[in-house]
Amino acid sequence: MLTVEDILHAIEDGGYRATGSRRRLLETLAARGEGFTAEELVGEVRGVGRATVYRTIRLLLRQGLLCKLTLQDGAPRYSLSRVGHHHHVVCVRCGAVRDFRQSVIERILKDLEVGEGSAVVGHRIEVYVVCPGCREAGVATSPTAATG
Numbered sequence: 001m002l003t004v005e006d007i008l009h010a011i012e013d014g015g016y017r018a019t020g021s022r023r024r025l026l027e028t029l030a031a032r033g034e035g036f037t038a039e040e041l042v043g044e045v046r047g048v049g050r051a052t053v054y055r056t057i058r059l060l061l062r063q064g065l066l067c068k069l070t071l072q073d074g075a076p077r078y079s080l081s082r083v084g085h086h087h088h089v090v091c092v093r094c095g096a097v098r099d100f101r102q103s104v105i106e107r108i109l110k111d112l113e114v115g116e117g118s119a120v121v122g123h124r125i126e127v128y129v130v131c132p133g134c135r136e137a138g139v140a141t142s143p144t145a146a147t148g
Contacts, residue, residue, distance in 0.1 A: 021048045035079045035097030091131035
């Protein structure tokens, strides 16, 4: 996983300043260890304006340091990028995000390239679940929330 210092260096390498506000935002994200919305971040990091939060999110997305996930209701949720190729599991109740790798999926992608003669240039896989914490808390899954 990228550290706050790694991300700050990447920002500087891209020609942007590693400001105190950006450092505070990144420290908050690293401490969370889960997905977040821009508004959650605005409410969580005191003394950093809404515009700075949104600009920093856009910067991190452009530099590939942040993953943007679109929930079933269309709302964007973000998580810090992990080093290497990965997919996401997103809880439809609490919004928790975790990464996963599955060799079967990787084989399917490889088969597409070999069998079709195509070059896979990108893909995105997000699996929507009710996480164990929400299941234990008795949060029910509605039929519409479980389908996509």
